[in-house]
Amino acid sequence: MIEHAPGKPLLRTLAGEAVWPPPLxxxxxxGRHLPEYRATRAEAGSFMDLCLxxxxxxxxxxxxxxxxxxxxxxxxxxxxxxxxxxxQGLTFAEGEGPRLPPIRDAAALDxxxxxxxxxxxxxxxxxxxxxxxxxxxxxxxxALIGFAGAPWTVGCYMIEGRGGGEFHAARRxxxxxxxxxxxxxxxxxxxxxxxxxxxAAAGAEALMLFDSWAGQLPPRAFRRWAIEPARRxxxxxxxxxxxxxxxxxxxxxxxxxxxxxxxxxxxxxxxxTAMDPAWAARHVPPHVALQGNxxxxxxxAGGPGLMAEADALLGAMRGRPFxxxxxxxxxxxxxxxxxxxxxARVRGG
Amino acid sequence: MIEHAPGKPLLRTLAGEAVWPPPLxxxxxxGRHLPEYRATRAEAGSFMDLCLxxxxxxxxxxxxxxxxxxxxxxxxxxxxxxxxxxxQGLTFAEGEGPRLPPIRDAAALDxxxxxxxxxxxxxxxxxxxxxxxxxxxxxxxxALIGFAGAPWTVGCYMIEGRGGGEFHAARRxxxxxxxxxxxxxxxxxxxxxxxxxxxAAAGAEALMLFDSWAGQLPPRAFRRWAIEPARRxxxxxxxxxxxxxxxxxxxxxxxxxxxxxxxxxxxxxxxxTAMDPAWAARHVPPHVALQGNxxxxxxxAGGPGLMAEADALLGAMRGRPFxxxxxxxxxxxxxxxxxxxxxARVRGG
Numbered sequence: 227m228i229e230h231a232p233g234k235p236l237l238r239t240l241a242g243e244a245v246w247p248p249p250l251x252x253x254x255x256x257g258r259h260l261p262e263y264r265a266t267r268a269e270a271g272s273f274m275d276l277c278l279x280x281x282x283x284x285x286x287x288x289x290x291x292x293x294x295x296x297x298x299x300x301x302x303x304x305x306x307x308x309x310x311x312x313x314q315g316l317t318f319a320e321g322e323g324p325r326l327p328p329i330r331d332a333a334a335l336d337x338x339x340x341x342x343x344x345x346x347x348x349x350x351x352x353x354x355x356x357x358x359x360x361x362x363x364x365x366x367x368x369a370l371i372g373f374a375g376a377p378w379t380v381g382c383y384m385i386e387g388r389g390g391g392e393f394h395a396a397r398r399x400x401x402x403x404x405x406x407x408x409x410x411x412x413x414x415x416x417x418x419x420x421x422x423x424x425x426a427a428a429g430a431e432a433l434m435l436f437d438s439w440a441g442q443l444p445p446r447a448f449r450r451w452a453i454e455p456a457r458r459x460x461x462x463x464x465x466x467x468x469x470x471x472x473x474x475x476x477x478x479x480x481x482x483x484x485x486x487x488x489x490x491x492x493x494x495x496x497x498x499t500a501m502d503p504a505w506a507a508r509h510v511p512p513h514v515a516l517q518g519n520x521x522x523x524x525x526x527a528g529g530p531g532l533m534a535e536a537d538a539l540l541g542a543m544r545g546r547p548f549x550x551x552x553x554x555x556x557x558x559x560x561x562x563x564x565x566x567x568x569x570a571r572v573r574g575g
Numbered sequence: 576m577i578e579h580a581p582g583k584p585l586l587r588t589l590a591g592e593a594v595w596p597p598p599l600x601x602x603x604x605x606g607r608h609l610p611e612y613r614a615t616r617a618e619a620g621s622f623m624d625l626c627l628x629x630x631x632x633x634x635x636x637x638x639x640x641x642x643x644x645x646x647x648x649x650x651x652x653x654x655x656x657x658x659x660x661x662x663q664g665l666t667f668a669e670g671e672g673p674r675l676p677p678i679r680d681a682a683a684l685d686x687x688x689x690x691x692x693x694x695x696x697x698x699x700x701x702x703x704x705x706x707x708x709x710x711x712x713x714x715x716x717x718a719l720i721g722f723a724g725a726p727w728t729v730g731c732y733m734i735e736g737r738g739g740g741e742f743h744a745a746r747r748x749x750x751x752x753x754x755x756x757x758x759x760x761x762x763x764x765x766x767x768x769x770x771x772x773x774x775a776a777a778g779a780e781a782l783m784l785f786d787s788w789a790g791q792l793p794p795r796a797f798r799r800w801a802i803e804p805a806r807r808x809x810x811x812x813x814x815x816x817x818x819x820x821x822x823x824x825x826x827x828x829x830x831x832x833x834x835x836x837x838x839x840x841x842x843x844x845x846x847x848t849a850m851d852p853a854w855a856a857r858h859v860p861p862h863v864a865l866q867g868n869x870x871x872x873x874x875x876a877g878g879p880g881l882m883a884e885a886d887a888l889l890g891a892m893r894g895r896p897f898x899x900x901x902x903x904x905x906x907x908x909x910x911x912x913x914x915x916x917x918x919a920r921v922r923g924g
Contacts, residue, residue: 394872394906401876401884441827444870444902445851446887478790480829481854502794505830521793523743527751535750538795553793557743 236297236369239547240432240471240493242513247573248540248548249297251371252565254555255290256302260562262289273318274310277303278349284356291365293562294569298369298432298549299357301425303350305375305436308417309384311343328387330395335410340417347421351428358429371473372430374422376437377414378451384410393442400447415455419462426467434473434496435459441478441498449485452476456490464491473517473549484509499553503542512546519553520568526557528564536571585646585718588896589781589820589842591862596922597889597897598646600720601914603904604639605651609911611638622667623659626652627698633705640714642911643918647718647781647898648706650774652699654724654785657766658733660692677736679744684759689766696770700777707778720822721779723771725786726763727800733759742791749796764804768811775816782812783822783845790827790847798834801825805839813840822866822898833858848902852891861895868902869917875906877913885920 235249257263266286270276277283287302306324310316315327329335358370374380383389385396399407422433440452456474463470475496476486487495487510497506497518506516524535539550550572556565584598606612615635619625626632636651655673659665664676678684707719723729732738734745748756771782789801805823812819824845825835836844836859846855846867855865873884888899899921905914 397870397872398875401870401873401880402878404880441849444848444868444873444884445853446884448849448851478827478829478849480827480832480849480851481858482849482851483829499793500790500797500827500829500831502797502829502831504794509830519793521746521750523746524750524793526747529751531750531753535793535795 234297234367234369234431236371236549237431237471239515239549240473242493242515242547244545244547246544248543248550250550250569250572251296251298251300252290252556253300253552255294255296255300256286257556258558259556259560260289260293262293273304274316277307280349280352280356283349283353284360287353287357288360288365291361291368294565295365296368296569298371299361299365300371300434301350301354301357301373301430303353303373305373305380305438306383307347307350308343308374308380308414308421309338311346311421312413312417313337313339313342314384323389324383326383326387328395329384329410330399330406332406332409335406335413338413340413343417344420344424347424351424354425354428354430369431370429371432371434372422372425373434373436374418376435376440376452376476377411377418377455378443379437379439380414380418381407381410382439382442384414393439397442400443400451411451411455415458419459422459422463423466426463426470430470432471432473433463434475435492437474437476440476441480445482448476448479448482452479453482453486453489456486456492460491475517481509487511487514494547494549496551497553501553503539507542507546515547515549516543517549517551519551522552522554522557522560525552525564525568526560528561528567532564532568533571536568540572583646583716583718583780585720585898586780586820588864588898589822591842591864591896593894593896595893597892597899599899599918599921600645600647600649601639601905602649602901604643604645604649605635606905607907608905608909609638609642611642622653623665626656629698629701629705632699632702633709636702636706637709637714640710640717643914644714645717645918647720648710648714649720649783650699650703650706650722650779652702652722654722654729654787655732656696656699657692657723657729657763657770658687660695660770661762661766662686662688662691663733672738673732675732675736677744678733678759679748679755681755681758684755684762687762689762692766693769693773696773700773703774703777703779718780719778720781720783721771721774722783722785723767725784725789725801725825726760726767726804727792728786728788729763729767730756730759731788731791733763742788746791749792749800760800760804764807768808771808771812772815775812775819779819781820781822783824784808784841786823786825789825790829794831797825797828797831801828802831802835802838805835805841809840824866830858836860836863843896843898845900846902850902852888856891856895864896864898865892866898866900868900871901871903871906871909874901874913874917875909877910877916881913881917882920885917889921
């Protein structure tokens with residue numbers, strides 16, 4: 227068991243303290259906007275090759291910490307590792323996103339192999355261990371975040387067989403084949419819990435649950451398939467590891483972000499780009515930290531517009547537990563000097 | 576001047592009356608889920624050929640009224656008619672969506688020809704006249720809705736040159752080139768006003784403003800580029816035609832739907848699929864009608880699930896002005912008998 231390090235700014239914030247200036251990290255901070263990432267990626271081969279190579283995956287996880295001194299490192303991986311580890315085929319076509327053989331009936335669902343998932347995901351856990359060792363040795367104030375996709379979002383890809391669209395097949399299955407859909411969600415919830423607990427055991431200090439397509443759920447389904455699974459996962463992680471905070475990201479939840487924050491027991495909820503931080507500050511319980519939500523395009527643009535956006539966000543969040551972040555992933559064309567200027571502004575505040 | 580007909584259920588609702596059972600129409604009710612549409616489309620040629628053929632466009636506008644007896648007909652057209660009428664090239668590749676030569680600088684913007692737009696859009700106004708005459712003759716309780724895209728949403732396509740993605744170029748221009756962006760918005764707002772007023776003069780009895788990509792705007796930009804233009808357009812239409820109600824649809828506005836409803840002066844706001852109707856009922860001023868927001872996939876699925884979704888929506892809306900609709904467009908694979916069953920349920924309530 228690796229010891230918990232409660233003095234790190236991110237972990238203090240997730241414990242409910244209004245740390246100021248706030249801790250900062252950026253979604254998809256490890257990735258294509260960094261030349262050092264592109265070099266490591268070239269050495270690794272495909273995106274999946276990189277995800278499954280613990281030495282190189284730990285290296286790219288640490289790269290933004292070295293360059294920017296971010297307050298968190300987030301495991302370099304993908305939310306589709308869970309279905310892959312259960313035996314669903316997965317490839318990433320360059321520029322095309324993920325492709326999986328769609329799962330749309332009980333037979334395809336039964337063909338999954340949750341028992342073998344832990345062994346298949348072993349390289350990911352080795353990445354967590356190597357990254358944590360690297361942080362402990364060289365970046366003792368930076369916390370390691372592990373993550374998984376939420377069952378609905380991962381299920382969207384599993385049913386659809388790909389991303390990039392509106393997930394018609396997944397949304398249709400929800401209404402048209404509720405028995406199959408519930409069975410898939412149940413299987414995914416169990417696999418997600420095991421995967422998160424394995425990351426915790428390997429050294430993750432906080433866990434984030436990405437429900438990127440939560441906004442595709444109509445409101446009653448949002449309660450049943452976004453809030454309820456997140457609440458059960460939060461409770462089950464707490465039962466096993468009471469020290470471990472969690473961050474929930476129900477993207478495009480709209481006003482239901484407040485309900486998600488009040489009911490899931492998450493220590494933080496992440497705001498997407500569209501969320502008004504002032505609204506969230508009024509409606510999310512004050513002990514729940516907020517994370518987000520600068521527009522990644524403002525970071526691409528840089529200059530006075532970026533500074534104005536950052537200042538407005540800081541102004542709305544001052545006095546409450548807050549983790550500075552983007553509302554969506556870093557764009558590939560983001561100049562690293564814009565990231566540096568942003569961090570200087572946030573830390574200067 | 577064509578007389579206003581205040582006795583129609585849609586218009587009574589937009590005047591603030593809690594008509595029950597509520598009036599019903601469906602977004603993109605005229606379209607590919609109907610065999611009679613596919614026949615007319617085959618006769619017309621391309622999608623643009625159909626939009627610009629008044630006789631056939633009026634025919635497809637009226638088809639769902641004949642089949643379903645909906646309380647509104649909405650002009651069959653496209654939000655990109657406005658840039659097309661200003662001289663931006665526009666084609667629709669089958670299954671690929673719109674393609675336009677992107678407008679990304681002042682020179683391209685100056686090359687647009689707003690003065691010529693009225694003449695180019697004349698066939699659309701003829702469609703409005705023919706449709707209104709058809710309703711007056713055969714469907715006197717059905718109101719005719721005209722529409723336009725909101726400046727931000729239309730600008731997204733004009734800058735990006737296509738749809739289907741996340742509108743990176745448009746969102747980047749907002750931050751990186753504010754002068755160009757504001758000039759484009761100003762030109763679009765003026766053209767949109769002229770286009771809406773022309774539809775009103777031709778016989779439209781209500782006007783809907785579609786801001787389909789409002790959810791891509793970060794909160795400060797949402798106020799400036801979604802709420803403010805909608806408020807100005809609403810005021811300018813009122814100045815010219817005080818009798819004419821308007822419906823605003825800032826899709827994926829989240830909690831800012833309430834602000835949009837309170838500040839724009841719209842008679843109704845439309846809820847997208849993700850919006851919780853109970854939340855909207857509590858936070859949208861009671862004199863503003865709500866419209867929406869059944870999941871189109873529930874309509875594809877049909878059966879008891881559809882009935883349960885419809886009943887929940889009706890339950891949340893009872894007692895206030897409400898227009899039953901979908902939260903997104905009708906899916907092509909929707910069986911018409913599911914639409915008929917839905918309408919029977921709503922009218923039975």
